[in-house]
Amino acid sequence: MALTSHDSLLPHRAVSAALFAFLATIVVGFWHVAPLQADAELEQLTIVTASGAKPLSFNIEVARSPRQKAIGLMYRRNLAAGRGMLFPYEKEQEVSMWMKNTYIPLDMLFIKANGQIHRIEAMTEPFSERVIKSQGPVLAVLEIAGGQAQRLGIAPGDKVRHRFFSAGR
Secondary structure (H helix, E strand, O other): OOOOOOHHHHHHHHHHHHHHHHHHHHHHHHHHHHHHHHOOOOEEEEEEOOOOOOOEEEEEEEOOOHHHHHHOOOOOOOOOOOEEEEEEEEEEEOOEEOOOOOOOOEEEEEEOOOOEEEEEEOOOOOOOOOOEEOOOOEEEEEEEEOOHHHHHOOOOOOEEEOHHHOOOO
C-alpha cells in the first residue's frame, strides 16, 4: 500500500492524542488533591509540654486512607499556625516520610502509642526526596508548619492528646 500525504499525519495525530491524554491525567489527578485541602474535616489535638506551660491546641486534618497518607500536605502553598495533619497507623512501627512535592518546610513529630513525642524532625526541606525515619516504632506522625515546634517549646517527651491515643490501645 502506498503512503499518501494524509497517512503521514497519522503518527503526529497519535502522538498529539497521547500527549493530551497524559496532560489530562495530570490535571485530573491534581484536581482531586484540591478538595482534600478545602473540604477537610478538622479535629482538635492538644500538646501538653513537659515545661508545664499552657497546653497547645491545633486544628488538624487526619490522613486516614492510604491515598490521604500518600498525598499528605503535598502541593500546599502554606500551612497556618495552629494547623497540621496527623498520620495515624494501625500499630507501632518504624515510619518513613519524605517531602516530595511539598512546597513548605514542616516539623514532623513522631508519636508513640501512649501519645508521647518520640522525636522531632524540624524544618524539613521542601521537595526533598530524602527519607526521614522515625528512628523507632511510633503510632503516628504529626506534621505542623516548619519552625513551630521550636517557637512553641515542643520537645521529645511532650504528650499529644487526641482521641487516637486513647487508653484502650
